[in-house]
Amino acid sequence: MVANTNSKGVERLRYYLPTIVVAVAVLAVWELLVRLFNIQQFLLPKPSSIVTSLISEWPVIAPRIFFTTRSAVGGFVMGTAVGILMAFITARFVSLREAMMPFAIAANSVPIIALSPIMFNWFGPLNPFSWMVIVSVMVFFPVLINTVRGLTEVQPEALELMRSYAASPLKVLLSLRVPNALPYLFSALRVASVLSMIGAIVADFFGAERNTLGKYVTQEAAVLRFANTWAAILVASLIGIALYTFVLLVERWITPWSNGQEV
Amino acid sequence: MNNKPVISVSAANKIFNVGSDEAVIALKDINLEIQPGEFVSFIGPSGCGKSTLLRLIANLTEPTNGTVVVNGKSPQEARLNREYGFVFQAATLYEWRTIKKNVQLPLEIMGYAPEEREQRAQKMLEMVELGRFGNHYPGQLSGGMQQRASIARALAFEPPLLLMDEPFGALDEFTRDRMNMELLRIWRQTQTTVLFVTHSIAEAVFLSTRVVVMSARPGRIKDVIDIDLPHPRLFETRESEAYYGYVTAVRESLRDAFQAEIE
């Protein structure tokens, strides 16, 4: 097998080609249908008008990216840190785990985002920390649940091997439980990266701060400038995809043995 | 050489799920003494308790009653002293470690210096013909290669007692023959005591100083057959009259063991 950089590039292209073709096709059909049936702009703007809006509105949208992205990233980091910490404590004590996990799994299926007004009430409607808390609560549960699973769902044979070496509990934790938990953790982080952007936007809706992407979405929709609304949604999606890709790259780097499919 | 047995099992029983409807008598009234430097094979129908017996000796499970003594100590003390190496029926490699790092695991736990770990692991890998695969992950190797890596791992710290549960089960016949010769060479050189579970009559006779034939439900020792073939065992050994005699003896004993099960 000759693998020079050139054929690798071709390989890459071939891998992504279907995705690109589908994306282009969808956009083309979208544009065509809107033009053909003369669909009203406020129902569904053409992709081309969304792009035009994005360019003309960029000076208004750009400054708002910071606040919303900071909420998403800050909340993501906070929720992940607390989730991992709690997972270690929970995994350590069987009785605690049995008491907590059903609750955590139930909490994970509650639409936590509905708690937003309460968080603003607790931490202040203008305090950026409120946004981060809202996001971190969404991130917390999947990270907690998956990390606990990863730390505890260790193959019995793998544990017996450690036992046969009379390995210390610390060694078992560091050399067996933690690496075993990494693919589980990353699968939660991939979900969490998307959740954190959703959480930040919805928190924007409820918060008092005006200079946010979420507020821009509602404000432009209220005056029927839907192409602008779509442009902001496009920006939010791109940020979400960027966060997801970042997590994916870190995952590839830290867990090279796992192809990130299972769990 | 002293004449204290390495292993002495007396009146040992192992019952799983004691007292429930699903109680299984895995081992019944096992009495066995193994002297230093012996190579003892265990053969018998599936479920006759071969793995369980090895696990009792390794202190991976406790006898329901009876006593097990290893090197004059309790199995637990022997385990904490790291007096045995265990080759599990499944390869049980850690998927997040490269093959080399897997082989180094026991050395790491036992506090060997990094250079020595490196050296020994490489030597062991070459011995099991995996010298070029040190930097691969287990997922990239075939089942037989994984099994050989797990043998390298067990041999890496040169334990005075080797407990091997069907170590060559996943190997093709030619590799298996070579591994048999390697194992015999190590056994002669290091004077370790080997307990070896196999389903192959030919392998048991060729390798062992004694063959223990077991029968199932309940798991018992049916026969113990001394193999008085000259050492070192060579490829020609397999063609000798005496060898065929032993193979026949073990086969007949095994046939009775299977017969007892069917009835």
Ligand SMILES: Nc1ncnc2c1ncn2[C@@H]1O[C@H](COP(=O)(O)OP(=O)(O)OP(=O)(O)O)[C@@H](O)[C@H]1O
């Ligand atoms: N953890 C366990 N719980 C309940 N029953 C068990 C357990 N481990 C083994 N057994 C039972 O004990 C008996 C002996 O099992 P063991 O694994 O020792 O057999 P074996 O001789 O190694 O078989 P094989 O050749 O298939 O590996 C079997 O009937 C099995 O079902």
Ligand SMILES: [Mg+2]
């Ligand atoms: Mg077995």
